[in-house]
Amino acid sequence: MNIILFETDQRNCLLPLCYTRPVALLRTGILTILEKWKMRLSGNYSFKTVPYLKEKFPLRVENDNLLVSSHFCPTDQLVEAIAQLGFFQGIKYQGFPLAVRLPEEDAKMYPQVSTTIQWSDFAGELDLVRYVWDLNTVCESQIRLDFNLLTRGRKSVTPSPTNQIIAPENVFIEEGAKVECSVINASSGPVYIGKDAEIMEGSLVRGPFAMSEHAVLNMGTKVYGPVSIGPHCKVGGEVSHSILLGYSNKGHDGFLGHSILGEWCNIGAGTNVSNLKNSYDKVKVWSYPENKFIRTGLQFCGLIMGDHSKVGINTMFNTGTVVGVGCNVYGAGFPRQFVPSFSAGGGQGYKVQQLKSVFETAAQVMARRKSVFTDADQRLLTTIFEQSEVYRKF
Template sequence: MMINLFDDKSWLSLRPLTFTRPVADLRIGILTIAEKWAKYLNASFGFKTQAYLSIKYAPIQAGLSINGSVCPDQQLLDAILALKDNQVLVKGGVVIAYQTQDPTLDHHQALEKLTVVNYQQDFTHIVFPEHIFSNNHQELVKDFELLTKGRSSGTLSSTNTFLGDQIFVEEGATAECSTFNSLQGPIYLGKNTQVWEGCNIRGSFALCNNSQVKMGAKIYGKTTIGPFSRVGGEINNSIIWGYSSKGHEGYLGNAVLGQWCNIGADSNNSNLKNNYGEVKLWDYGQESFRETGLQFCGLIMADHAKCAINTMFNTGTVAGVSANIFGAGFPRNFIPDFAWGGVHGFEVYSLSKMLETAVKVYERRDTVLDTTETAILSHVFELTKQYRRF
């Protein structure tokens, strides 16, 4: 089967995380949304996304298009597979999926021109950044079942302590002298992962391929560490897309980090206001702070953002693409894309200097910053100028 994952207006409300990717490339649970659909449908996939992202995330020839902000479940899967040609599945004005042989039709036109099939059930719809950590536990549980059903787990050293038996270990994963508590949710250790000595890990938790948890780390449930990452300290209900580091002491909670991020030693984010009030997050579309309805909400950090040692993030902070934060005190709750500075003030982090750093960061992971990535980052730099009012 061949499918395309399309962006709807959620792409706008999920910024800054989506400045560098389609919505379906967001990680929630263990897999990205696109990987979930591919696994459920045994399908190859492409993306219908913003023009500047299509140089990396291209569409493919496919009759079935699925909303990239919708996470799959069995009922939804059955409804989508039941679609006939020239039908569109809709709930509450949201186009979930449509089937057509016309490759030029987008989801707006599908709603106007195709036969509507109304969907009656609830589904997981990722519209705002906080929806990622809020729904991570349920998606992690579903992904764990999807990835491990009918398979046998590897084994870990007898130096570890296990509470519960909801743990799955892929080939090459190792751990020593650590505690794994899967009584509250499953624990998944991907290929070639490492859990170093003295770690305490509570499910639900996923450590994706080629990532490490450093000595003495304390990791609470509803947490996902994506591939090629390294983490330490204290982490709770957070998702790291991958290729990022939080390698030292410090607290990260109710947070989402993108790719190529780095958190300096002893940095912390607040996830609860002193008055226990509702947390607001910066909204790019409104250019103001939006009510989340949440009491716990920490840090949203986009791709290539970094902070120095001892950085303190206030409750509900949004750090944009390639933001570079340093200095004492709490920086403001919205740090624009390509901003350089902290409490003392910000200036523009020039594109040339940012790319110089990115080349070195990629080299450390045996990866190359190619012309495609450079073109996307260059476009984002121009796209976000309006938010840098220094």
């Protein structure tokens, strides 16, 4: 089956994380949204996304296509309903188009199609990702669902006797993972430790918690779930209710709470993030489509950071701060609560972070993880630089 993961204009509420990727490559729980679909519904997957992302994430259309919304996390019940769809039949959830089956030309033109679609409503419960902070809101339920999906019918590696583990039946360790002299409490939620991941000595982990392949918890790390750490991340200090999409480092002491970091980010030693206002009021966060701060309805919300951004030592972030792509944040005082993409500076002012500098740093950082910063990556960041210029009013 040819499966196309499509997006709506709601993707703009998922910036800056979706500046550099389709919605389906966002992570919540253990897996990305794409990985969740692949594990439940076999087929050839591609993306119907914004034009400038198509070079890296091309669209594939065939005679028979199943279009599925990237904004929904799948369940077994949903997949069963989708499998019953015929041509020009679709499913909605709370008024949002969820899935539709279309022939080639209509799939290319969707949502404009040649024939009226017969819609039915999905009656089950689903996790919907409309805003960036939704990734954290649904993370706990998604860790539980992904844990069951990944471990069903499988047996965990036996943990080392040097560890103290509470509720070991809720802990799953993949082959090649190293866990020594740590305390893991899975009584409040499952703990998943990916292939070749490592939890160093003295770490304290309370589930729900997930770390992907080659991720590392440095010595003495304290984790309060739900927390999801993507592949090749290094984490230290204190972390609570946060997601690292992958290939990012917060390796030192300091607090990260109710936050989401993109890929290829680095958080300097001693950096702290406020996730609760002194007044205990609900948090406002910058909205790209509305070009202003909007109410989240959340009492807890920390830092949201786009790809390739870096933070100097001892930086302090206010509640609900949004940092764009390719930023370099440093200096005394609190940075603004909205730092536009390709900004350099902090509480004492900003200047433009030039593309050449971003390219040089990205190439070095990615090489350390045996990845290549390609010409396509340069073109992508150049487009984002141009699109985000409107926000850089220094």
